[in-house]
Amino acid sequence: MGIEPVRAIRVPSVPFQGIKKWDGTRDSLPHTFLTDESKLSGHAKEIYFPSDESQLATLLRYLNRTGGHATISGMRTGVVGGAVPQGGSVICMENMDSLIGLGKDQQGYFVRVQPNMTLRSLQRILRQRYSSLPALQPGVGEEMDAQGPFFYPVDPTEQNGSLGGNVAANSSGARSFRYGPTRDWVRRLRVMLPNGDILDIVRGEHGFQGRECKVVTEDDVIHLRLPSYDFNRGVKNSAGLYCHEDMDLIDLFIGSEGTLGVITEIDLRLMPSYPVLSILVFFPDDGKALSFVADLRLSSSIRPDLIEYFDEAALGLIRDVKAKGGLRKLPCPPSYAGSAVFLDLPAGAEDISSVLESIRPLLRMHGGSPERSWCLHDRRGREMLRDFRHSIPETIFQHVGGLKGKNPDIHKMGTDVSVPDAAFPEMMEYYAQTLRSKGLRWVTFGHVGDNHPHVEVILHDMDDFRKAKDACQAFAHKAVQLGGSPSAEHGIGKLKREYLPLLYESQGCKELQALKRSVDPNGVLNRGNLMEW
Amino acid sequence: MKIVVMVKQVPDAENVELDPQTGNIRRDGAERMLNPYCEFALQAAVSLREEGDVVVVVTMGPRSAEEALRYCLERGADRAYLLTDKDFAGSDAWATATVLSRFLQLHEPDHDIVLTGRQAIDGDTGQVPAELAVISGLEPFYHVRSVSKQDGMWRVTQDYGDEVRELMIAGSCVLSIASGSLEPKVPSMVDVQEAQGKPLKVLDRESLDLKKSEAGLAGSRTRVVKIVNQVHTRASQKLQGTPAEMADGILQAGGWI
Numbered sequence: 001m002g003i004e005p006v007r008a009i010r011v012p013s014v015p016f017q018g019i020k021k022w023d024g025t026r027d028s029l030p031h032t033f034l035t036d037e038s039k040l041s042g043h044a045k046e047i048y049f050p051s052d053e054s055q056l057a058t059l060l061r062y063l064n065r066t067g068g069h070a071t072i073s074g075m076r077t078g079v080v081g082g083a084v085p086q087g088g089s090v091i092c093m094e095n096m097d098s099l100i101g102l103g104k105d106q107q108g109y110f111v112r113v114q115p116n117m118t119l120r121s122l123q124r125i126l127r128q129r130y131s132s133l134p135a136l137q138p139g140v141g142e143e144m145d146a147q148g149p150f151f152y153p154v155d156p157t158e159q160n161g162s163l164g165g166n167v168a169a170n171s172s173g174a175r176s177f178r179y180g181p182t183r184d185w186v187r188r189l190r191v192m193l194p195n196g197d198i199l200d201i202v203r204g205e206h207g208f209q210g211r212e213c214k215v216v217t218e219d220d221v222i223h224l225r226l227p228s229y230d231f232n233r234g235v236k237n238s239a240g241l242y243c244h245e246d247m248d249l250i251d252l253f254i255g256s257e258g259t260l261g262v263i264t265e266i267d268l269r270l271m272p273s274y275p276v277l278s279i280l281v282f283f284p285d286d287g288k289a290l291s292f293v294a295d296l297r298l299s300s301s302i303r304p305d306l307i308e309y310f311d312e313a314a315l316g317l318i319r320d321v322k323a324k325g326g327l328r329k330l331p332c333p334p335s336y337a338g339s340a341v342f343l344d345l346p347a348g349a350e351d352i353s354s355v356l357e358s359i360r361p362l363l364r365m366h367g368g369s370p371e372r373s374w375c376l377h378d379r380r381g382r383e384m385l386r387d388f389r390h391s392i393p394e395t396i397f398q399h400v401g402g403l404k405g406k407n408p409d410i411h412k413m414g415t416d417v418s419v420p421d422a423a424f425p426e427m428m429e430y431y432a433q434t435l436r437s438k439g440l441r442w443v444t445f446g447h448v449g450d451n452h453p454h455v456e457v458i459l460h461d462m463d464d465f466r467k468a469k470d471a472c473q474a475f476a477h478k479a480v481q482l483g484g485s486p487s488a489e490h491g492i493g494k495l496k497r498e499y500l501p502l503l504y505e506s507q508g509c510k511e512l513q514a515l516k517r518s519v520d521p522n523g524v525l526n527r528g529n530l531m532e533w
Numbered sequence: 534m535k536i537v538v539m540v541k542q543v544p545d546a547e548n549v550e551l552d553p554q555t556g557n558i559r560r561d562g563a564e565r566m567l568n569p570y571c572e573f574a575l576q577a578a579v580s581l582r583e584e585g586d587v588v589v590v591v592t593m594g595p596r597s598a599e600e601a602l603r604y605c606l607e608r609g610a611d612r613a614y615l616l617t618d619k620d621f622a623g624s625d626a627w628a629t630a631t632v633l634s635r636f637l638q639l640h641e642p643d644h645d646i647v648l649t650g651r652q653a654i655d656g657d658t659g660q661v662p663a664e665l666a667v668i669s670g671l672e673p674f675y676h677v678r679s680v681s682k683q684d685g686m687w688r689v690t691q692d693y694g695d696e697v698r699e700l701m702i703a704g705s706c707v708l709s710i711a712s713g714s715l716e717p718k719v720p721s722m723v724d725v726q727e728a729q730g731k732p733l734k735v736l737d738r739e740s741l742d743l744k745k746s747e748a749g750l751a752g753s754r755t756r757v758v759k760i761v762n763q764v765h766t767r768a769s770q771k772l773q774g775t776p777a778e779m780a781d782g783i784l785q786a787g788g789w790i
C-alpha cells in the first residue's frame with residue numbers, strides 16, 4: 001500500500017443561498033428529522049439539504065467559520081441515535097441518492113452510488129437490465145447482462161436504510177454470516193472531511209504505517225494517529241473506530257458514524273446471483289433450536305448463507321399481531337411451533353432434493369422434522385420469509401413508538417451483543433437469568449449464526465425501561481468479559497457511548513478523542529456520536 | 534374426482550419494464566411469477582380435493598413456465614402439463630382457449646371441474662375462461678369467490694360486488710376464480726421435495742393434434758394494434774373562503790375533490 005501522504009481534493013464553494021434549507025426559527029421542524037428508530041428525541045436550529053459535494057463543502061466551511069456544528073442524517077433508521085441532533089444543524093443527505101454507474105476492475109463488478117441511495121433501491125436497480133443503466137466504462141452493462149444477474153450480499157434487515165448509513169455504521173445483516181459486514185464490500189469511498197475537502201480512497205491504495213498516516217489538504221497537513229487498542233475482529237463488531245496496525249485508510253471511515261467525515265460516494269462490490277432455498281424449520285422449544293444451530297455450524301457438508309433464530313416469544317409476537325389483523329400478507333406460525341431457525345441454502349433446481357436430504361438427519365436429531373418447515377425458492381416467497389423475519393423488530397419499534405406519548409423518554413431496549421462461539425451458551429443463559437430476575441418479558445431473534453441474536457425487552461412503562469437499561473448494561477459487561485462486542489452491528493451513536501470505556505478503557509477513549517480532534521478541530525461533525533464533544 | 538386448473542406465468546408485477554416503443558411488457562430476462570388469480574384458482578382446487586382426488590395443473594407458455602407448474606406442484610397439485618411449442622407464440626385469448634380446450638378433450642376428458650384465474654395480470658382480457666368453456670361445450674361462471682361440493686353438485690358463490698349469488702351446478706363447468714386468501718400457503722420441505730418427483734408432462738402442437746392455423750398468431754382472431762400507456766395525474770387544489778364559497782369552488786371544479 002502507498003506510503004505517500006494522501007492528498008485531499010479541494011471542492012469549490014458555491015453560493016450559500018442556493019442550498020435548500022428549513023429554518024427552525026421560522027417554522028417548526030418536522031419531528032422525523034429530529035429522531036431516528038431509537039426514538040431518542042433531538043433538537044436543531046435548521047436542516048440543510050445539500051444536493052452535491054460543492055453545497056456540502058460550502059456548508060461545512062460555513063459551520064467551521066461560524067462555530068456551528070451539524071449532525072449528518074441519512075434515512076434515520078439507525079437505532080442508537082447517531083442521526084439525532086443535540087443542537088446545531090442537521091445536514092440531511094436525501095438529495096444525494098442517485099446511481100452513478102456500474103463499473104469493473106480486476107476483482108470484478110461494482111456499483112457506484114451516492115450515499116443516500118437506500119438498500120432497497122439498490123436491490124431494485126440490480127434487478128434491472130444492466131445495459132439500460134449508466135456505466136463507468138463502456139460496455140460494462142452489456143457484459144453484466146451476459147453474466148448476471150448480480151447481487152449485493154450485505155443485507156441489513158432494514159432495507160430503507162441508506163448505503164451511506166450502512167457504511168457509516170458498518171452495518172451487517174443475516175448474510176454477514178457468510179459474507180461479512182458492509183466493510184468487506186466497500187471498494188472505494190469519497191469522504192468529505194470536516195473542512196470541506198474530499199478524500200478519494202480506493203481500498204488497497206492508502207494505508208497506515210503502523211498507526212500513523214498523513215493527509216495533506218490544500219492548507220494543512222493532518223496527522224492521523226490511531227488509538228493504541230486493537231479493534232476486536234474475532235467477533236461481529238461495530239463498537240468504536242476500527243483500528244489496527246498497518247490498516248487500510250478506507251477502514252477508518254467505515255464504521256466511523258460520521259464523526260470523521262461525510263461519505264459522498266460509495267463503490268460497492270457485487271456478486272453473481274445463484275439460486276437459493278430459504279427454509280424456516282420449526283422446533284418444539286428454544287433449546288432444541290439452539291442445539292440444532294450448534295450442530296449445524298459444525299457441519300462441513302451444509303453451508304448456509306445465513307442462520308437466523310426465532311424464540312418462542314418472537315413467534316408469539318407475530319401470532320399476536322396477526323390475531324389483531326396485522327401482517328396480513330405473512331403466514332401465521334403453526335400452532336405446534338415453539339421456536340424456529342431460518343436458513344438460506346445455495347441450491348440449484350437440480351440439487352434441491354439432495355440439499356434437503358442433507359439436513360433431514362440433523363433436523364430429526366433435534367426434534368424437528370421436514371414436515372414442520374416452510375421452504376421457498378422463488379424470489380417472492382423468499383422475500384416473504386425475510387419480511388416475516390423483519391416483522392419482529394418492526395413490531396417492537398412500533399410498540400415502543402406507541403409508548404412515547406405517555407413516556408416521552410422511553411426508547412427501545414435491546415441487545416446487539418456478539419460473543420465468540422464457545423461463550424454463546426453462557427451468554428444466552430445470562431440473558432434469560434438476568435431478565436427473568438427483573439421480571440421482564442423479552443423476545444430473542446436474529447443472527448444466531450454469528451452468536452448475535454437480538455434480545456428485545458417488551459417494555460410497558462418507565463419502570464420496565466429502567467430495569468431493562470440495567471440489564472442491557474450488565475449484558476454489555478458480560479459480553480466484553482467473554483471476549484465479545486456490546487455493539488455488533490448497530491454502532492455506538494449516542495445511546496451506547498458508555499460501552500466504549502468498557503472496551504478501550506479511558507486511555508483508548510482519550511486517544512479516540514484525540515484522533516477526532518485532529519480531523520475535526522472545531523467539532524463540526526456529529527457531536528456526541530461515539531464520544532462527548 | 535379430477536380437478537383441472539388452468540394457470541399462467543406472468544412477469545413479476547413488482548418488476549415489469551415496458552418497452553417504450555411498443556408499450557408491451559418486456560419479457561426477456563424479466564422475473565416471473567404465477568398469476569395471482571391463478572393462485573386463487575389453485576387454492577380453490579386444493580380446498581376441494583378429498584382423499585383420492587387429483588388436481589391437475591396446466592399451462593400454455595414458454596419452457597420457463599415450468600417454474601409456475603412446479604410452484605403449483607409444491608402447493609398441492611398432483612401432476613402438471615406444460616403446453617409449449619414455438620407455434621403457440623403470439624396466441625390471443627381465442628387461440629389460447631383453443632389449445633387448452635384441445636388439451637382437455639384429448640388428455641383429461643374425464644375432468645369433473647375446470648378452474649381458472651379471473652384474468653392474467655399481463656394481458657388482462659379475462660376472456661380465456663369463457664372462450665375455453667364455449668369451445669369445450671361447457672358453461673362458464675365468472676366472479677367466483679368460493680366453490681364446494683354438495684350432494685354431488687358444485688355449490689358456487691359468485692361475488693358481483695353489490696350482489697352475492699349462490700348457485701348449485703350439475704356436471705363439469707369452467708369457473709373463473711376472482712378472489713382467495715392473501716395469506717400465502719407456504720410449502721414445507723417435504724412438499725418441495727415431493728414436487729420434484731411429481732409428473733410434469735410437456736406437450737407440443739402435434740401431440741395436441743392442432744393445425745398450425747389453429748394456434749399462435751395464425752390461430753388468433755385479434756391483433757393488438759396499439760397500446761398507449763395512460764398517465765393519470767392528480768392535482769390538488771386548495772379552496773379558501775366561506776363554506777358557501779368553497780362549495781361553489783367544488784362545483785366549478787366539476788364536483789370532484
Ligand SMILES: Cc1cc2nc3c(=O)[nH]c(=O)nc-3n(C[C@H](O)[C@H](O)[C@H](O)COP(=O)(O)OP(=O)(O)OC[C@H]3O[C@@H](n4cnc5c(N)ncnc54)[C@H](O)[C@@H]3O)c2cc1C
Pocket residue numbers: 036037071072073074075076077078079081082083093115116155156157158160161162163164165166167168169170171172173174257258259261262263264393394397489490493526529
Ligand atoms: C427494523 C430495523 C432493523 C434493522 N436491522 C439492521 C440490521 O440487520 N443490521 C444493521 O446493521 N442495522 C440494522 N438496523 C439499523 C439501521 O438500519 C442501520 O444502522 C442503517 O445503516 C442506518 O442507515 P440510515 O440511512 O437510516 O442512517 P441514519 O440513521 O440516518 O444514520 C446512522 C449514522 O450514520 C451517519 N450517516 C448517515 N449518512 C451518512 C453519510 N453519508 N456520511 C457520514 N455519516 C452518515 C449518521 O450521522 C448516523 O450517525 C435496523 C434498523 C431498524 C429500524
